Each structure stands twice: as structure tokens, then as C-alpha cells.
Amino acid sequence: MYCRRLELKDFRNLRSVELNFSPGIVLLVGANAQGKSNLLESFLALSTGRGRSTRPMVDLIHSSAGERRAFARVRSEVSARNGATRLELVFSVLDGNGRIGRPRRGRTARRAMIDGKSTTLSRFVGRLKAVYFSPEDVDLLIGPPSLRRRFLDISVSQADDTYLRNLMDYNHIVTQRNALLREIKMTGRGTSRSLEFWDMKLAELAVPIMDSRRQFVNHLSIYAADCFRRLWDDGESLEFSYAIESAARMESVSMLEALKALREREIGAGQSLLGPHRDDLTITLGNRSIAGYGSRGQHRLAVLSLKFAQLEWLRNAAGELPILLLDDIFSELDSRHRATVANQIPEHAQVFVSSADIASVPRRLVDSARMLSVNGGVVEWKQVDAPQ
Amino acid sequence: MVDGVPGPISRLVEELSKLPTIGPKTAGRLAFFLLKAPARQVDQLAEALRSLRSEIVECSVCFNFSDGDPCHFCTDPGREGSTVCVVEDPLDVLAVERSAGFRGRYHVLHGAISPLEGIGPDDLKIDELLERVKDGGVAEVIVATNATFEGDATALEIARVLEETGVRLTRLARGLATGGDIEYADPTTLSQALDGRREF
Incomplete structure (x- = not known):
């Protein structure tokens, strides 16, 4: 699939952007902090419903001199095997009463539209399938489990829209259940009996979520491990497993029984201690946890392998290539690995590559690329490369 | 409220904007509408608001709001x-x-x-x-x-x-909305509709 048109309004520093694309490689050039990553992030937002994981969502909305705009809008036309789709996602700031307002911080509301009709986020996510590569991805290996869970969730939900709906329901159940556990802890009011319903729902929704995640982890075990061997040819292998947190849970015991066994501890903690919201993706290199082992170079290539495996996963789900967003990933690699990484990029994919230093981008990509200059939030085709 | 707006208007705008679905802008529009409306209309509104709290009670049988206790649902033969x-x-x-x-x-x-x-x-x-x-x-x-x-x-x-x-x-049965296309029904709704299917 490919994106053939992109319109942005007040998306980070990109006040107003209108671009048409054809399939193929687009190179975004410009100095640092001009908006290249933001442009890539707008595709990520269309694809996953949110921006980069490390930043507050409200910051997607343009603000200058402390004044935030009321909303940010991303519009796009996506051409896929089964036809063209218009996608629109609006981020707006809500004030305390749930109304659109302009406080500096606040809850961010999202409205998604497909072909001009409002729709739920779970239906919207994955209409544009994209894989985002960034140097920050190394956090996936060394950062907290929440980042890896998010990686699992984004990968699976792009391929399967019931997954995201289940996950949203599940998170809602966990919030309610935590509130009840806290109340029981504080007041002694409410009993195990009042937990029964939430236990039941938690278990009911946890099972399909964990099953889907395991399928994806199995996929990683094959494709990411394989890709890593191609990128890093010195024997130590990359392995993955899905880790269920909690000693009380054994494979033989049902989730409901495990929750009963954990009852006292959960009340003591005032929160739900068992379920997909606590699980993790374990990544090992040569049988050791990769977080505390391996060189920076190995980490970079390991995380690229994860992303290429995600690409393959989405390709399998859609029957066509997702778009690739490469956010300045080459400058951190040595020249040999630049070339091997570039060789992993499938032909015929639509690829957006950002770089502050064009010399770091492998020739294979530059030669066939069209160039966009990004300067102070203004995005323009470089003269010779203007379409038609 | 903005400086220079007389107190009574500002107070009304503030009260109105506490209501659900009404923002400061709508509240302002309502306040100025009432200011220009015939006195009788405004009195009727004020009276309606007052009697809402003084005359409406909770039915002691069904706990619905009503103007009598028991309510007319509970007494209707x-x-x-x-x-x-x-x-x-x-x-x-x-x-x-x-x-x-x-x-x-x-x-x-x-x-x-x-x-x-x-x-x-x-x-x-x-x-x-x-x-x-x-x-x-x-x-x-x-x-x-x-x-x-x-x-x-x-x-x-x-x-x-x-x-x-x-x-x-x-x-209550759960399932497809009237006028809804099966094609567009989400899987949860559809599976509930299947579970709740009935004989012709």
C-alpha cells in the first residue's frame, strides 16, 4: 500500500502541509529540529492512532509562545490493494468538562474518520499499515516493559482490529478493578464477591489478548532472529519469549484460580497484579537478557531486526507491503551495516527516509529517491524532484 | 468571566456553563437571548426551574422522578x-x-x-x-x-x-441495531446476536 496524499494542519511544528506522493522512496532532508521526524510521525499517527510513545499526546497539537491550537489534523489518501481510502484523524484538547478548549495541558481527544464517516479508533488503526524505525527504538530493549507491551500491542492491533477493541475493554476492566481493590484496601468495604464480576471479565478478555501476543512473539522468534543473523553475522542468536509476570501463575492453573490465589496480595497492593498489562516480551542475545548485555551496535541491529519482523507481520496480515518510515537510522550505523540494512528494505515499498546528513543514507535508497526539504515547519519538493 | 461584563450576566453565564453540553460560548448566547426575551418568557423559565426542585419527588415505590408519590406508572391500573x-x-x-x-x-x-x-x-x-x-x-x-x-x-x-x-x-436481548448492516456489525455485537437468536 502507499500514501498518495497527506494534509497536515497544526501537527506539531507543521502548520500547513499538502503533499502528493507516488510509490517509491522519498528522502526528507533538512537540518535538525526542522520537522522531518514530525512529518514521519504524522504517518505513524494515521497508522497507530498515536504519536511516538515517549511524548505526551497533547504535544502533537501545535503550540507556540505557550498558546496551544485547539486541534491538530492529519488527513491522507491511502491506496491499497482493495482500493483507495481517505483517512482523517483529529487530536483536540479537552478541558476539565470534556469540552474542546485550549488549556496548556489536558486530556487529548481523538476523532477518527474513514472516507468522511466517523468511526472508532479500533476500526481506524491499521487502515494505513506502517513500520516506524527510529534510533529511540533501542529503548525497546533497555527500557521498561511498558514499551515492549506497546510494541506488541501496536503490531498486533495494526493487523487485527478485534485485538485493539479487546485491549481497550481490558484496560477499562483493569481500571475499574483497581479502583475496587483500592477501595477494599482502604475501607474494607466491598468483598471478594464484588470482585467476582471483574475477575471473570478480566480473565475472559486476557486470554485472547495473550494468545494474539504469543502468536506475534512466535513470529518474532522466526523472522527477527533470522533478520538479525543476516545483519550481525557472528553467531550469537537473538531469541524471544512471552513472559507472564507473577509467580502465582502456572500454565496449568486457570486465570480465575490464579486470581483467587492472588487475592490477598492484590488487595494489599490495591491493584491488579496479573494479566496482559503486566506481561513482558523477553529478548535474549546469546542466552543473556539483552538489556544488560551486547554492544550498542548489536542493540541497534537487534531493534532493526524487530522492526523488519514487524514489517513482515504486517505484510502477511494485509497481503501487501506496509509503508516504511525510517527516522534518521543510518547516521548511527557504520557504512557496512548501512548497506546491509538498506538491503533488507523490500523493493516496491513506499519508504520515507529522514536524514540530517544525506551522505549517511545508502546509495541504493538515494539514487531512486525524490527529495523533500523540511525547513522550519515548511515542507517543499526540491525543485528538480517536483512531481510531473 | 471577562472584565466589563455586568455581574448578573456574568453569574448567569457561569451557572449555565456548568450544565452538560453547554460551553461558555453557548452560555453567553443563552444569557443575552434571555436578556432580550419578553419578561413573561423569562419568568416562565425561572418558575419552571423553581418548581422542578420543589414539586418533583422520588417515587417511593420505583424511585423514578415524579410529581406525585407513588408516581403515575406505579398507580396506573x-x-x-x-x-x-x-x-x-x-x-x-x-x-x-x-x-x-x-x-x-x-x-x-x-x-x-x-x-x-x-x-x-x-x-x-x-x-x-x-x-x-x-x-x-x-x-x-x-x-x-x-x-x-x-x-x-x-x-x-x-x-x-x-x-x-x-x-x-x-x-434485554443484545444484538443488531434496526437498520444495521450485518456486514458492518462489529464481531462482539454479531456474536451476541447469534447467541440470542430465536426461532421464527
Whole structure:
């Protein structure tokens, strides 16, 4: 699939952007902090419903001199095997009463539209399938489990829209259940009996979520491990497993029984201690946890392998290539690995590559690329490369 | 409120914007509309607001809002007293009434179980429902709580509490919306519709 048109309004520093694309490689050039990553992030937002994981969502909305705009809008036309789709996602700031307002911080509301009709986020996510590569991805290996869970969730939900709906329901159940556990802890009011319903729902929704995640982890075990061997040819292998947190849970015991066994501890903690919201993706290199082992170079290539495996996963789900967003990933690699990484990029994919230093981008990509200059939030085709 | 706006206007705008679905802009528009409207219209509005609180009471049988106690649903001899429809809020009564398919009586819980909002079974009119069933004359309780997790939790609690009475307990069917395309139904709705299928 490919994106053939992109319109942005007040998306980070990109006040107003209108671009048409054809399939193929687009190179975004410009100095640092001009908006290249933001442009890539707008595709990520269309694809996953949110921006980069490390930043507050409200910051997607343009603000200058402390004044935030009321909303940010991303519009796009996506051409896929089964036809063209218009996608629109609006981020707006809500004030305390749930109304659109302009406080500096606040809850961010999202409205998604497909072909001009409002729709739920779970239906919207994955209409544009994209894989985002960034140097920050190394956090996936060394950062907290929440980042890896998010990686699992984004990968699976792009391929399967019931997954995201289940996950949203599940998170809602966990919030309610935590509130009840806290109340029981504080007041002694409410009993195990009042937990029964939430236990039941938690278990009911946890099972399909964990099953889907395991399928994806199995996929990683094959494709990411394989890709890593191609990128890093010195024997130590990359392995993955899905880790269920909690000693009380054994494979033989049902989730409901495990929750009963954990009852006292959960009340003591005032929160739900068992379920997909606590699980993790374990990544090992040569049988050791990769977080505390391996060189920076190995980490970079390991995380690229994860992303290429995600690409393959989405390709399998859609029957066509997702778009690739490469956010300045080459400058951190040595020249040999630049070339091997570039060789992993499938032909015929639509690829957006950002770089502050064009010399770091492998020739294979530059030669066939069209160039966009990004300067102070203004995005323009470089003269010779203007379409038609 | 903005400087220079006279106090009474500013106060009204502030009060109006506390209402659901009304923002500061709409509140301002309403305030200036009232300022220019005929005095009689404004008096009628003020009177309506005053009598809302002074004349409306909670029915001691079904806990719906009413201008008399018991309410007209509970006293109407044309309604079937043996069937009680349990809803979360008074507005739900209006919704069921609009359907015109129900000629029984109501029981308003005034909410649904939601630990997040600090609402537990004791905060709802569930014990009152049990008393009502125990008092006799009720053959069927239709649980019409919302199709949300909170509504489900409430329905389950009601089922548990009423179990000892042996009263017939039913829930609203879930499934496809009228005018809805099967093609566009989400999998959850569709599977519920399948589970709840009926003989022709």
C-alpha cells in the first residue's frame, strides 16, 4: 500500500502541509529540529492512532509562545490493494468538562474518520499499515516493559482490529478493578464477591489478548532472529519469549484460580497484579537478557531486526507491503551495516527516509529517491524532484 | 468571566456553563437571548426551574422522578404490576416508554456499579428492589441496564440478590441495531446476536 496524499494542519511544528506522493522512496532532508521526524510521525499517527510513545499526546497539537491550537489534523489518501481510502484523524484538547478548549495541558481527544464517516479508533488503526524505525527504538530493549507491551500491542492491533477493541475493554476492566481493590484496601468495604464480576471479565478478555501476543512473539522468534543473523553475522542468536509476570501463575492453573490465589496480595497492593498489562516480551542475545548485555551496535541491529519482523507481520496480515518510515537510522550505523540494512528494505515499498546528513543514507535508497526539504515547519519538493 | 461584563450576566453565564453540553460560548448566547426575551418568557423559565426542585419527588415505590408519590406508572391500573423493568436512570424510563412495547412498571436504580466513581451495590436501589419483589405481586423482573461492563456488573449483582426469591429474571436481548448492516456489525455485537437468536 502507499500514501498518495497527506494534509497536515497544526501537527506539531507543521502548520500547513499538502503533499502528493507516488510509490517509491522519498528522502526528507533538512537540518535538525526542522520537522522531518514530525512529518514521519504524522504517518505513524494515521497508522497507530498515536504519536511516538515517549511524548505526551497533547504535544502533537501545535503550540507556540505557550498558546496551544485547539486541534491538530492529519488527513491522507491511502491506496491499497482493495482500493483507495481517505483517512482523517483529529487530536483536540479537552478541558476539565470534556469540552474542546485550549488549556496548556489536558486530556487529548481523538476523532477518527474513514472516507468522511466517523468511526472508532479500533476500526481506524491499521487502515494505513506502517513500520516506524527510529534510533529511540533501542529503548525497546533497555527500557521498561511498558514499551515492549506497546510494541506488541501496536503490531498486533495494526493487523487485527478485534485485538485493539479487546485491549481497550481490558484496560477499562483493569481500571475499574483497581479502583475496587483500592477501595477494599482502604475501607474494607466491598468483598471478594464484588470482585467476582471483574475477575471473570478480566480473565475472559486476557486470554485472547495473550494468545494474539504469543502468536506475534512466535513470529518474532522466526523472522527477527533470522533478520538479525543476516545483519550481525557472528553467531550469537537473538531469541524471544512471552513472559507472564507473577509467580502465582502456572500454565496449568486457570486465570480465575490464579486470581483467587492472588487475592490477598492484590488487595494489599490495591491493584491488579496479573494479566496482559503486566506481561513482558523477553529478548535474549546469546542466552543473556539483552538489556544488560551486547554492544550498542548489536542493540541497534537487534531493534532493526524487530522492526523488519514487524514489517513482515504486517505484510502477511494485509497481503501487501506496509509503508516504511525510517527516522534518521543510518547516521548511527557504520557504512557496512548501512548497506546491509538498506538491503533488507523490500523493493516496491513506499519508504520515507529522514536524514540530517544525506551522505549517511545508502546509495541504493538515494539514487531512486525524490527529495523533500523540511525547513522550519515548511515542507517543499526540491525543485528538480517536483512531481510531473 | 471577562472584565466589563455586568455581574448578573456574568453569574448567569457561569451557572449555565456548568450544565452538560453547554460551553461558555453557548452560555453567553443563552444569557443575552434571555436578556432580550419578553419578561413573561423569562419568568416562565425561572418558575419552571423553581418548581422542578420543589414539586418533583422520588417515587417511593420505583424511585423514578415524579410529581406525585407513588408516581403515575406505579398507580396506573392499566399497567401490568407483575412485570418490573429495572433501569439505571430516569431517562432510561423515557426510552423504554418511547418503544411503546412495555406496559409494566419500573424500578430505577439511579446508577450502575462503577468502582471508579465509587458506586457500589449499596449506592443503588437494589435492596429496595429485593423488598419490592419479596412483598409479592412481581412475577418477572426485566433487567434493562446498559450494555456496558458497569451495566453487566449491576445486572449480575441484581441476579445474585434476587436469586433467593425465585422470581423470573430476564435481560434485554443484545444484538443488531434496526437498520444495521450485518456486514458492518462489529464481531462482539454479531456474536451476541447469534447467541440470542430465536426461532421464527
